[in-house]
Amino acid sequence: MDEGEGNGRGAAPRQLIVTVYGLYSREHGGWLSVASLVGLLAELGVDEPAVRSSISRLKRRGMLHASKENGAAGYALSDAALEILREGDERIFRTERATVADGWVLAVFSVPESQRQRRHVLRTQLTKLGFGMVAPGMWIAPAQLRETATGVLRRFELDAYADVFEAKHLAFGSLEQKVAEWWDLTELHRLYTEFLETHAPVLARWRRKRTIGQREAFADYVRALTDWRRLPYSDPGLPVELLPADWAGVQAADVFFALNELLVEPAHEYVASRT
16 A cells, blocks of 8 residues: 555545545455445545545546456556555555665766756655665665655666665664754654544543444444544654664554554455445
8 A cells, every 4th residue: 555644533534535445445356336435435534525635636637447258347556556556555554664774775866957857757756765865975774665666666667776785784873863964853753643643532432342343443444444544654664773762663663563463354354345
């Protein structure tokens, strides 16, 4: 699944739709009927006009295309969208974090001034992957992102401008201090804290329940995943030993994966009963 934005309860309908497609359409070849989508999004407080407007925007972006199945109108994910979602799954549902011993991946690039737009696209994609900037033409991330990074650079036809290396920090300066310079840890901590404030009470509520209602599980799970899925892109799994002692990302991950374990199956069963 791809990166998200916004808070689950106040997320843009487009982001909620992407979450629903990423979770539930691929077992049907990437297709969902319009009627099913409208019904599911209604459970999240999104009305039909907003759903149709968001679908139109996703269609213009090349994420969806209209198609019918058994006479029902619907939309299917494009091949590009399916690839983005496959890459996203690896990031969003990865439970392990990098360690210092794993090393790093460096993306070094040089783009001619005459192709300034390509430079902008390259920087944008590296930022979306969670790379930190060491210098204007040198970006860094934990080594576990090397395959994802090379795949994205190829897909956007940026590989002609970049070289990708594996690296280890050998000497000079504090690596903890450098990580704090390469990534905005204050903003990341704020985002994780915001996730905790919203979803830790949800987890506590579910843990008090004796039974799990499928409809409520679906709504809470989609909201939690919509909020969570942007975070592994902002924080590319930085080694905990290089982060502040009160790093909220560890607790936020615990909350998300606990919600995932509790809600993923009843949420799926609810959707199966509606599609």
